[in-house]
Amino acid sequence: MTQRTRAIMNLFYLPALLLFAVFVVYPFFEGIRISFTNWNGYLPNYRYVGFANYRRLLTDPYFSSVFWNTILYGFGCTLLQNVLGMGLALFMDTKFRGRGVLRAVVYLPAMIAPLIMGYVMFFVFQFSGGALNDIMLLFGGERVDWLAVPGRTVTIIVIVNTLQYVGVAMVIFLAGLQNIPAMYTEAAHIDGVGSWGMFRYITFPLLMPAITSSVILNLIGGLKLFDIIRALTPPSPSTGAASLSTYLTYQYANVERAGYSAVLGIVTFVFILIVSNLTMWFFDRREAQML
């Protein structure tokens, strides 16, 4: 390929890069500028306040719980989705009746808007008349206000998100399992390898690329979690279930502290980039070791 062709080909990037420049790169730097102001988000007048918004971060009573929740959403969902997804994939890798239906039903929620899935689950966890409380009453228990205790709300949101998206991990692992050449498992079988050994030494290492993809995908999704939290809890961080995403929008839209919201945005941006890249690096290394 000549130098000229290459140069022309690079022009193909232009529309995409222009969009990224206007809607990602410029906003990122503009966000840094806003983070040094006391702008309320809509009035034209504001002034620069130095590091005041950054100092607020240190005294914000909600920040640590919001940060911790984001980690729980990210890693909790990732762990559950991959372990359960792996279980489901292994379960469905053999032929039996109803397998197709099962796959469709487990994958279906992943296609539905997370906001709407959150609302659907509201009918399950609702205090008065909620489906889960009806079961509690049926077995002689008491009604529980499921979404009233912060820690429990976070757990419920992790479970709801996991149930909704476990189908994604399952489908990725199933495709991975079907790509494993039968001769490997047959050879191991002849050598008398048991089912655990088969998983540990054959299936798992060969699934590593699929696991990497799935983990990264779920981690990014979990750390970004927004819709389900908004569906199941009010915007205020006092519910104890807020994540960085919901908290920064709350500071912007409800409290009208655009400057502070921009600081939270930068924290989110940097934190997620670091966590995702570290995870990716870790898995790439593991993959290389196993091959």
Added chain:
Amino acid sequence: MKTAMKKNWWRYLLTVAILLLYLAPFYILIGVAFKMPSDPSSRWILPNYIYLDNFAKALEGRILQGMQGSLIITLCSVSLIICVGALAAYPLARNKSKLNKAVRGFILGVMMVPPLSILVPIYSVMKVINGISTYYGMVLLLLTFQLPLSIFIYSNFIASIPTALDEAACIDGCGPFRTFISIILPQLAPVTASVAILTGVTCWNDYQFSLYILQKPQIASVTLAVSDFFAQTSSNVFAAAAAALLGLLPIAVLFLLLQKHFIKGMVDSAIK
């Protein structure tokens, strides 16, 4: 057959248990949506009468408007995601250079970053380009943040097309653009289905952008229209259930009809 059933009993038991777990929320939703607000029976009991007023109330809201809005936004976004994505994927798959490595890393970064983290400045940009409460404002944002996925899927696919084809076209005097249009593009059909489905679902389901960009009541998305019912206090959970059911029905039906393509799309995006 009988022995197979016996040997596999735990599989059937587990299958049924998982199916029940997954179908229960939808069963409950349907029950509430068809119930009279005065009916005090449990969420687990379906009504033994036909009552459609909840749906009438839901339709009085913005549901149809939201579906129309989401449809317009999704169709426009997906068309652009396909065009701009395929175009950018071509040099990414073919050129092996430092620039490409940088572009790849940058695009990966965009994929990871949550758009809400730059919500404040994005909103300012939208104001400058008059994109607030417009379809094109929504389309531009969804396009930008769905592009990385589209570029990666296309570039993985193009990398598997032999370069000999490009070279032959090059010798025949085709420029890169002609080569792309006449050699590469025709081969992208199967993977385009995956890109369209995957990004289309995300655009249709979007809430984070529509919540902040669609401020005027005249323009809505499906999620925004459904959220109206849950925000107006929980006074009428029955109409809210009907609205949620209407909101999830189109995509659920589409998925059940085109299941194989949906699942292939997911796999294409995840496996390199």
